[in-house]
Amino acid sequence: MPAAGEDALDALNALVRPDLEACNRLIVERMQSPVALIPQLAAHIVAAGGKRLRPLLTLAAARLCGYPAGGRRHVALAACVEFIHTATLLHDDVVDESALRRGQASANALFGNKASVLVGDFLFARAFQLMVEDGSLKVLAILSAAAATIAEGEVLQLVTQNDTATTEAQYLRVIEGKTAALFAAATRVGAVVAERPETEEAALDAYGRNLGIAFQLVDDALDYAAEQERLGKTVGDDFREGKITLPVLLAFARGDAEEREFWRRTLEAREQGAADLAQAQALMRRHRALEDTLARARAYGEAALSALAAFPDGAERRALAGIVAFCVDRAR
Template sequence: MKRPAAGGEDALTALIALVQADLEACNRLIVQRMHSPVALIPQLAAHIVAAGGKRLRPLLTLAAAQLCGYRGDRHVALAACVEFIHTATLLHDDVVDESSLRRGQASANALFGNKPSVLVGDFLFARAFQLMTDDGSLKVLGILSQAAATIAEGEVLQLVTQNDISTTEAQYLAVIEGKTAALFAAATRIGAVVADRPEAEERALDAFGHNLGIAFQLVDDALDYAAEQERLGKTVGDDFREGKITLPVLLAHARGDAAEREFWRRTLEDKEQAPEDLARAQELIERHGALRDTVARAQGYGDAALEALAVFPDGPVRRALAGIVAFCIARAR
């Protein structure tokens, strides 16, 4: 399958237009299920849900169901479930990472504190599982609960490898497969499940989501060293300050000389960072082509995602999903 023309927001706009009614129903359900008589819960949950985001994961569920010819409404609640899982992980991640910004706005933990953020994240996980059980499909429950467990494993693995410059590319890939790709894959796969499509189509959508998720995270990791804060919507250099070992760092470290490797050891392992060290890290990553090669790696996974779509007939939804691949990678350009 050919790559779509490079696209940005136009691809996202096209996908939203195809599932507009379902997305509006999903958003209404999200607001409804965030309600609680404990006032802090909807207040804090509404803050992070309203903080923006493109609803990419629930959009993938809605589009995958449409691609598979589904005519019911189960996919709407399951898309909301996917968004709740994602939002819960964001709340927990910002606490773990001590992040002060989320999509350019103050993070929930910065505004409300760590304890409320963790507990409301737990609430959203519980709401997600209520939506799964309301659906009544053990297969759907198995797919989404496994994704939730895999996300947690990925986050713990990232914590274990943080500040360890000896982390391998295989370990890094395992982190992003867990913390990002697992939910992308589950979000798309359940579109085929609700439509009762053949196993081959389930596998194809799982592969599409998995590869798209890896490409998405690779680009995110590149942007942390390349983009301006206003464009990226988060504090640039967060990964560096937290000592996260990402592919741009691994490539620059492997290609650097002894003095450069000592720089990475001091700043990421020992966490001895001076104000000018972020600029130095960006310069080393640029010098060794680490950003270019990270984005090229993302494009390879994007191409694999496109190939997975080839089992479906051509049409507006397949073309829109292909456009989302270009959208994810175009963020780095």
């Protein structure tokens, strides 16, 4: 794959730096409210070290499609994408009872669940204001559909949580909804603002969707494999919450009756002892569940790269290709 890891993210940042700086200014401006708690809480999560990956994708996709340098629509829509993402993070941390976000105390841990939910609602509202200001019904359709799909994915994850009978197809529906839908929308609107043909919209949708799935597969593997400092949240959160992810599904399917009973006890009954996370990690090593999850992520990454073949070679296409390596290489 092209340039690896952080170098690829740095390259993309450098390519769209003026646009990203304008996007960041707009985010700060639209976070403001006469209700002091709103900008205070929003600033906590927005300033917590996020990579701005999704808005970067919008900015780069617009550039890839020839959107004029003096245009501002892509900047506003990149901010819109970041607001949607940030709102979902606030809500997710409440649902998951997370204490950490990006290595810092989560907003709900500092400000409480009620404030986090309500400020998340505020950020969703800001996102929709930006969509309306753009004035394109097509943009509104794409981003509002993504927002609805994200919510559906989160609800489906709630329904399948703690259920070891969950299928891989159901799991994929969860991550396509909660993660990949926004990646796809973020890249697709870049083609829309540049007024490119449907074929290019579809190619960028496919790129974003496959990239998002690869990103989430790696995240789900890292929850059992990474150090807490690198992961930016408590290692084993998915295990403690009883989330059914692909590493669990693979280890469960390949395990014997005793091992399956272990997964039922720890994930379904939520009866977990101090040594159970280590046991879960050992079972995943025994059955190559993490390696195979990462192999699946690489396959989706290759599909994302293939989608970029619809565009001529250039700095933007190379930067977007490098982001595939960035998303997959986080597991190394």
